[in-house]
Amino acid sequence: MSTKIVDRKPLSFFENSYLPTLMSGLKVTWKHFKKSALQGRPLTMEYPEQKWVVPQGYRGAPYLVKDQEGSTKCVSCQLCEFVCPPKAIRITPPGPNGAPADRRNAEKAPAEFEINMLRCIFCGLCQEVCPEEAIFLQKDYSLTGESREEMVYGKAKLLQMGGTHGGIQKWKHKLEEAEAQEVFPVRTN
């Protein structure tokens, strides 16, 4: 490919004085000044006193949620840990002698669930992969801490921050179904 040389027009004396560029810059400044100071329509916010309204679908910090009965939804399947691109999630499974889940019939719940918010890239793959609808990217965008350790959120903190997200409660319904079958004659529907 050959190179095309574009002629550069020499600047006139007036242009060389920088005045036209300066004035066009000041024009923009004046426009904004007029809008925010004189017409009362500011472009900036007095953060942190004023807070931004987080739009729907915003991907903030991932937190664990509880179901409508206040039980942990996570069953420690570790799919989010597997899918997490920056390896921010670390789950400690309950193991053979771990504490039982805090709802009947779920059998399994994480012994510990940690998200390193310094590693997290807020991609939302954990939410997408979760088969139990137990983890959601919520609206928190300003996560601060005084140490690296503090930025690793544990299970208790994640559950507290996450709040409640109701669902179909499949484990509960499985149990109800099973218990109904213990009754004779078997109910058919």
Added chain:
Amino acid sequence: MSATVTAENKPAPPPVERIKVKVDGREIEVPKTTPDWQGKPQATTMLQACAHAGVDVPHYCYHHKLPVAGNCRMCLVEFGTPVMDPATKKPALNEDGSPKIARSVLPYEPGTPRGAIACATPISPGMELYPGSPATAQMREAVLESLLINHPLDCTICDQAGECKLQEYSVEHGQAASRFVETKVHKPKAVDLGPRIVLDDERCILCTRCIRFTKDIVNDDALGIINRGSYNTIAAAPGRQFDNNYTLNTVDLCPVGALTSKDFRFKMRVWFLKETKSVCPGCATGCNIIIGSRENVIQRLEPRENDAVNGPWMCDSGRLDYKWVGASNRLKEVLVGGKPSTWQTALSEIGSRLVTAAPGSVAIVGSARLSTEELFLLKQLARKFDAITDVVEHLGEADRLLVHAEKAPNYSGARITGLAYTEAGINLPRIRAGIETGSIKSLVVVGEDLVAAGFSSDLLGRLSLLVVSDIVPTPTTSIAHYVLPGCAYAEKRGTFINAKGRVQKFMKAVEPPGTARPEWEFLHELVHQVTGGNGYSTIEGLFNLLARELAPLAGLEWSRLGDTGVTVTL
């Protein structure tokens, strides 16, 4: 290749007649008979013929080391057989001269294709198999649909997820959605079947692999199916526990997550596990194993198929004997006179003290838990100092299947290298007497606790030099002048030679704790230091060196051992 080295010490079987069949239109020649689960020749099945053609036929109940049951119906394959002309008793031909094939159909509904279970249907000459046909695909879809009718679909909490055939085949051959709106039949969950097994009856697809295994392989008829119809459940015989020493093999056999290991329950998802090929150090059988580890922690052991040693099985005691590897009390640093030191200091001091020892005043006690390479290096040390050597004998119960009475993996290695004599432990009384009379002043112990082997602490205290390498603190390490932290089998590479002379290599799965080093590494340095000879600093070179020097291993090379090893004549 040396005459002593054979892949199997058996005469070659007579050649088997071969017959021609077509698999998805491709003609292949397959042997007329194939060894069954007991090794007896049986007519080759459709499933085996497809395997010869490189076509996988999905199956649940069929297992090549178990009797054929044919109950899961997953391996249904459409087929066709050559048509015989009844008049001439010869194959009927099409107009183009090709043999006429009658596709399998339902006898009462000739328009509908009929499959045959590939695992139990023998092939005949000229037969055509259609594992890739639309009819076969439909049969698989239908079988999977009925297997999933009552399946709880609790993959999220199921330990089998990731290595579950029901998951895999559902993705490969199943339907995306279920058409069933009826309530699922619920069955017992988390049933305590035995000391090591948990059963989830809802997940069970009733393939009966576990029943056949325990009945026909272990001869312990402990399991069976109870109840009728869709209430069929696997259960232990009334008043019985499923508690033989091979129960955990049923966890491997179970194609779904019905039988799970109590030890591995909810411990780690299988897709995180790094798999390392190794050899079980529990006894002189040397079962081939896979170490499943994650981030330097061993999570489970599984058998690795090797027909010359363990087949696809291993015993429960061997499988659960891995927790000592990552124990918190492991020796982590070199101790000189009870104080932390460095490898360099310790090895150079040991070397210079051994070099000045009077000939015959040195004794070396090795261990049959060490690799052949390490035993060979110890023997080289012994040769230099004219030392008296032995290994400690550990004996226990044996059984008719896999468990050997010798409770360490490498007695054959100890004998081949010459560190032990025909019977392990016969030199120990001489060593003890030598220390008592004062003729033995220096003792090197690797991998054994001599106090437990009958040497009193007082007696060992008389030695002017006691070098002990072990992996955990023992009464012997507490009185040693030099303590060298060694490695467990899973933390190093090497070879074990089992009781039948199978030379098998094991690979490194996890890192050793602290500054612990593989025994062969520091023994190699020590040998180099005291003999001045040049050696190999890699395990491959070391093995090739010892194979050249030891007659029974003549002709062997590390690279020739492969994954399943080579049998030598002891």
